Amino acid sequence: MSENGITTAGGAHGGSGEALRPHAEVAFAHELAALAAADDRPRPERWRLSPWAVATYLLGGTLADGTVITPKYVGPRRIVEVAVTTLATDRALLLLGVPGTAKTWMSEHLAAAVSGDSTLLVQGTAGTPEEAIRYGWNYARLLAQGPSVDALVPGPVMRAMAQGMTARVEELTRIPADVQDTLITLLSEKTLPIPELGQEVQAVHGFNLIATANDRDRGVNDLSSALRRRFNTVVLPLPATPEDEVDIVARRVAQIGSSLRLPPAPQGMEEIRRVVTVFRELRDGVTTDGRTKLKSPSGTLSTAEAISVVTSGLALATHFGDGVLRPGDVAAGILGAVVRDPAADRVVWQEYLETVVRERDGWKDFYRACREVGA
Numbered sequence: 001m002s003e004n005g006i007t008t009a010g011g012a013h014g015g016s017g018e019a020l021r022p023h024a025e026v027a028f029a030h031e032l033a034a035l036a037a038a039d040d041r042p043r044p045e046r047w048r049l050s051p052w053a054v055a056t057y058l059l060g061g062t063l064a065d066g067t068v069i070t071p072k073y074v075g076p077r078r079i080v081e082v083a084v085t086t087l088a089t090d091r092a093l094l095l096l097g098v099p100g101t102a103k104t105w106m107s108e109h110l111a112a113a114v115s116g117d118s119t120l121l122v123q124g125t126a127g128t129p130e131e132a133i134r135y136g137w138n139y140a141r142l143l144a145q146g147p148s149v150d151a152l153v154p155g156p157v158m159r160a161m162a163q164g165m166t167a168r169v170e171e172l173t174r175i176p177a178d179v180q181d182t183l184i185t186l187l188s189e190k191t192l193p194i195p196e197l198g199q200e201v202q203a204v205h206g207f208n209l210i211a212t213a214n215d216r217d218r219g220v221n222d223l224s225s226a227l228r229r230r231f232n233t234v235v236l237p238l239p240a241t242p243e244d245e246v247d248i249v250a251r252r253v254a255q256i257g258s259s260l261r262l263p264p265a266p267q268g269m270e271e272i273r274r275v276v277t278v279f280r281e282l283r284d285g286v287t288t289d290g291r292t293k294l295k296s297p298s299g300t301l302s303t304a305e306a307i308s309v310v311t312s313g314l315a316l317a318t319h320f321g322d323g324v325l326r327p328g329d330v331a332a333g334i335l336g337a338v339v340r341d342p343a344a345d346r347v348v349w350q351e352y353l354e355t356v357v358r359e360r361d362g363w364k365d366f367y368r369a370c371r372e373v374g375a
C-alpha cells in the first residue's frame, strides 16, 4: 500500500487484510486455499475450484482434513448448484430477488471462489456510461499518441474477457436501456470490438458474467427480452423459516461486529430472535401463530435491515450499556426500519405495538422500550 492508502484493485493481489471490509477472496483466503488443496474434481478452464468446491464454499461444510468451511449463503442447495453450473456454461447468470436477499453477497462470493477475484465490478446506476462496460481512454496519452493500445483503459468486463475471469454487474436494471444493449453483443458474440483501433478483444475460456437486479426496481429500466435471453435467471428467495433468518442474522452480525472490533455478544440471541420475529410478522402481514392479521409497512424489512438493526444495537450496548444486547438497544433501530413513511407506517406500527407486542409473554421490556423511543 502506498502512503496515501491507494492499493491496486484486484482482490487477493491488492486488498489489504486490514481494510474495513476486505474483499471475499481476502477475508476467506484460508478457506479458499484449503478447498483448492482438497479439491480433486475436474475444474472448468481457468477456474480456481471445481463447481463442487465452489458450492461447498458457498454452502459450508467440513473438508476431509478437518477444515471447516463456514456457510456464506443460507438457502436451498439447488439454487447454489444452478448458479454455479450456469457460470460453467456459455450463459451469463442473473441473480434476481427482493432487496436484501443476498444477491450482491452471492455474486461477490461466486466470483471470489471461481476466479479468485471479486473486484471486476461495474456498479449499475442511471448514469452508467457505455465506457464503464467497454473501455475508456487515458486522455493525456490519447492526445499525445492518438488511439493506441497503451492509451486504452479497459473496463472490468473487458479485463475479465481477456483474462478468462468472472465479471460482475450490479443493479443491471438501473442501467439505461441503450447501455444495457452493449452487453447483448458482448454476451452472444463473446467479443468486444474496438473500432478506434480496428481490433477486438475475444473472451477466453473462464470468462462469464454475474448480474444482479432488484425485483422492486423493475420498471426503472426493464431488461430487454433480448438481453434476458442471454442470462440464466436465478431468483433468490427470502429466508424460508424464522430459524434460517435468525441463523443468517446471527452469523453476519458476528462477522460485522468483529470487523468493527465490537466484542462478541453470545447473550444477544433473544434480541436477534425478536427482531427477526417483528420483521417477519410485519412483512407477512400476520402473526407467527397465524391468529392476527397485520397491516404491512411500506419498507421492505429485509434480512439485510435486520442485520443492521442488530449491529447498531450491539454498538449501543457496547458503548453505552454493559455489552449485553437488550430490548432498549434494538427498539430504536426497529422503529427506524418500520416507520419509513411517517404518517402511514406510524399507524401500522402503533397497531402492532398495542395489539401484538403488548400482549405477548416475555415482551414487556421490549414493549416499554418501544414506547420510550417512539410513542
Ligand SMILES: Nc1ncnc2c1ncn2[C@@H]1O[C@H](COP(=O)(O)OP(=O)(O)OP(=O)(O)O)[C@@H](O)[C@H]1O
Pocket (backbone or CB within 6 Å): 072, 073, 074, 075, 097, 098, 099, 100, 101, 102, 103, 104, 105, 106, 212, 213, 214, 239, 248, 252, 303, 304, 307
Ligand atoms: N440467505 C442468505 N444467506 C446469507 N446471507 C444473507 C442471506 N440473505 C441475506 N443475507 C445477508 O444480507 C446482507 C445483504 O445482502 P445483499 O446486499 O447481498 O442484498 P441484495 O440482495 O444485493 O440487496 P439489494 O437488492 O438491496 O442490493 C448480506 O450481509 C448477506 O450476508
Ligand SMILES: [Mg+2]
Pocket (backbone or CB within 6 Å): 103, 104, 105, 212
Ligand atoms: Mg445488491
